[in-house]
Amino acid sequence: MACNNHTNHPLPLLSIFFFLFLFIFVLPSFIVATPESDAVQLLKLKQSFGNNDALQNWIEGTIPCPKNAFGPYGTSWVGVLCFNGTVWGLQLEDMELEGEVDVDILAGLPGLRTFSCMRNRLEGPIPMLARVHALKSVYLSDNKFYGEIPEETFQEMKWLKKVHLARNAFEGRIPASLTSLPRLLVLRLEENQFEGEIPEIKHDDVRVVNVSYNQLEGHIPSLLGDMDVSSFLGNYDLCGKPLNVTCKPTSTSKNLSTAVLVALIVVAIVVALAIILLLITLLRRQSGSSEKIPPTSQNKVAAYDGDQLERGSQDSSGSSQKKSGKDHNQGKLIFLIEDRQRFELQDLLRSSAEVLGSGSFGSSYKAVLLNGPSLVVKRFREMNGVGREDFHEHMRRLGRLKHPNLLPIVAYYYRKDEKLLVTDFVSNGSLVQLLHGNRSPDRPTLDWPKRLNIVKGVARCLSYLYNELPILTLPHGHLKSSNVLLNESFEPILMDYALAPVMNKDHARQLMVAYKSPECVQHVNQVNRKSDVWSLGILILEIMTGKFPANYLAQGKGGMDMDLVGWVNSIARAEWTDEVFDSQMEGPKNGEMWKLLKIGLHCCEVDVDKRWEMKVALEKIEELREQEANPSVASEEEMHSSKDEFSFS
Template sequence: MSHNNNYYKPYQCLLTLLIVLLLRSTPASAAPTDAELLLKFKSSLSNAAALSDWNASVPLCNGNKNNWSGLTCMNGNLYGLRLENMGLMGVIDVETLSQLSSDLRSLSVMYNSFTGAIPPVGRLGGLRALFLSHSGFSGKIPHDAFEGMKYLKKVYLARNGFGGRLPSSLVGLSKLVELDVEGNQLGGKIPGFEQRDWRVLNFANNRFKGRIPASLSKIDRSAFLGNPDLCGAPLSACKPPKKPFITIAIVLSIAAIIATIALFIFFLRARRAQSPNRKSISKHLGQAPKVYKKFALWDTARSPDYYDDKKKGDRNRSLHFVRNDRERFELEDLLRASAEVLGSGSFGSSYKAVLFSGQALVVKRFRYMNNVGREELHAHMARLGRLSHPNLLPLVAYYYTKEEKLLISDFVENGSLASRLHGKRPAGEQGLDWPTRLNIVKGVSRGLSYLYREFPNLTLPHGHLKSSNVLLDRGFNPLLSEYALTPLLNITHAHQFMAAFKSPEFSHRDRASKKTDVWSLGILILELLTGKFPANYLKRGTADLAAWVNSVVREEWTGEVFDKEMCGTRRGEGEMLKLLKIGLCCCEASSERRWDWRQASEKIEELMERDNDGEDYSSYVTDWDVYSSMVLSDEDFSFSVKN
């Protein structure tokens, strides 16, 4: 028996060794990769076509550059998600995001179409910045929604449907320096945030009530407007509670006054109806357009504070004219003018105001012009008033107080280039032809070149160059508007909405350059030639218009690029293609390889309405390389199209 055991002993040892090796070679269930987690996160979203390039076979990041749309990268690692303006719906799967190998530092889903309660963002304890504004969320925010988010510095919840009170966990964030909850239905008292250096703070247009905490008394009053029941510094002082019989007496007195005024107006109108001079009075006043909306400034100017300031001779409550070649008028004249709403942009609303004299003006109301003090603003405005160029919309006057910032310029008849390219035209009206578009490009280039020369120390001489800021006069000559305002604007808001800050260099490195305005010019040229609205205006770091042009000219007939509504193009295709190449050179993703404004301006000035030899290339040229070799042989004009 002992002999038999010794005989089998080597085999037993071998069997044991095999079992150990087998157990060691059997892998434990592997944790999902970041790519797999992000794809799982995407599956919880709907209408996610903007994330079609999310592919597990492609690395998430390449240095500071993202390979997947909407990702923010740093040193090859995932830093944050910027899923803005993508039309996303569905559910924000925070649970899946919390399993990523490294904590997200930033999450933005602004300008999408989600519904329901705020996502459980507290599970993302490493967040530094959270942007949920304009995304369709609603309901009460749980009191512990931000519990444990000790690194959080920025919280943007504006323009949703949040109600109830601000959560106590938000008040306890010691590092918080940017908070925007404007435009919700939040109520109750504003919590007593501790004293700190707020960079952004906005409680406006909610249902807050009661006394503003003393720790916030030095914040700009615009942060609290639109809450009728708020009081205390920096707003009006809180009134002591009234006894019931005093309240009743006041109400009855007010009712009697209103009845008296109504009776007076009734008799006055009846008397005017019998007056033989009624027609002459109407003729004297002129046919003013229908009043769609009065300036909010009207209410400010009618306040007791306004008249107190007028008695003290406060010059800050008056218009400041920066040009001597315009008819002067008083602030009251502007307030009495009819005001038609022209549009509402990211920086405020624009109105067409017609004075009693018949002069038509555009008043741009800025909500986020608070980056400099009063003296610096006056100096910069005076400098803008000294500018003179046929392709710049002149600044006529401005108005500046803590409550209101207005820029006043001439009204331009034909509206913006954006409305001409993308708006609905009356029946029978033709689209912009090639000669007109070429004239517009040359005018824009000349205006931009002038700004580069006049503001050599500004990184962004224009800063907000896009088709809606190119106005067209009666002869369809372009006038640049909203230029050279970057030094005056709220930096955070500017970074979110200005055209220059959607450039590749700012998207990847948070840094603009002297060539950034040239990138905006390139996008504008491609928009003008293709008739397509650039998503660059909406999303930061997007270059899909340039990418689409590149793909078409590489794979299809080049003529497919051009806007079908661009008539008058016979024997001009060669020049159109030259301009197309100029546009691509101007919006090259690499700022080092991108043309500067001098190169772009020189090449644009060389363009003509018709090809030099008068030959119609489109009759037989169907290949980009052949076409470019025929009309673009200049070595200085060479460039590479990135795949």
């Protein structure tokens, strides 16, 4: 019996293991989110963001996901997606949120399956998303995330299908844990700074992989060979399908036997010695009688492209063509519009060229390609504000812009000491030519409807730049009448936009229009997001008065010189006369014209805090009409009413 007391009983041990199993694996599955717990986590998330005004309806005491809510419907919490009374997704896009993503807060939302914070100002290293292991889709594109992505970031995320990390500042190698996700369908990594080779894709269900415009190299994985070629552009050392670049065969020298390797070395040495002896013999024969070798033309490479372009096609043959063999390999045109006819830099150099003018940024030339379109090539010598990679990234950003009133950049050429931008030729010239050029009888006139249409087109395009380039202080930076082209229908086309980030800083401060704004003069080149609005206001006054802002000074009532804004203010306030309008703007004046003049003055407000936002300026401009609703009755009364509404700086 005593021996029976020491018999091993497995039941207590099995019970312990059973309860441990329940505690670790089973019980967590029964822990579900409640509307109250979700609300607590979301309010924590709101507080973790800087500039969280867009989340102002996330209010304590309310429930984010009532029982009847589904997706974005049935909830008052903006950006929250609901399912079965819990937070299923967060769609926090275009909200100007700042700071970092607190992944611990996201992990406290057990029902979370999709998370998007695209097009904000979030920064820092990538969140450790593996802690939210049930996510199915992650959208972090168009922010300021940076650094290398640790290998463990995506480990154990077996449900993850869509990953968008484009247009950030990630660097280093693409982690294999990302490309080996078992359910991966979409992977967007374009426009970062990833380097090295693309890891192998583990399964063939992947639909989209975009790694364009990084610093990747090597062979493209075979499973990606059928994808669109645009998904791999901008990686100069990638090869294989779908790119039309053949991969170089790998070296087999390591497999050679030692004897063969030694033999090759010996042969190479013997050949080298023979060549050296031959050269010594030839030099001795020529010594004393031969003339000095003239200097090579390599020291002229730096000026070759632009100078030949300026001379035109006359130098495309003969001696110049002989020396161009090396020169044209110094760089190549990089196209930003995929569906355009391709041409080489040499095609531009051989084309018939016409000098269009020389502005503050550089010289412009019209180049007519053989059996091709007419183009404008602009040379920039003061465009060294950023390094090579940052310049390429900024050009790609501009290449994505599309607006009917924006002149697209067709292609560009990069060299350290000189840049070329290639655009389409617009035949009707610039606004400055029509406003201030020779007033010949055959020159088109700008009546009120045309001027109003030009202002509306410029304002719409400038507003578009503000929306599409939120990280730039100066979305345009150089808005003036000479940078507003007009097409055959007198629609305005803006050029030379968003170049401030790549210009030499001193050059930009001296010459760019935005740096002439009052805040720059008063606070030593301190531009802000309203500086372009000031440029728009000056342009409006120029269009309405016909006065050239750069050199116009008028004698005021007190005998003191004043600028265009001061002149408009004084004339409108003192005399209420139509003298303020351009005499070439034919037809009767109406209240809408005075309203536009008022808008221009609001945009030129010296006090930046009082100056209108771009959004407000556009709304006011869009309200303007060519004529009053009932001009025969209201013209006189409304015109004086519009004058009386002026508020002066």
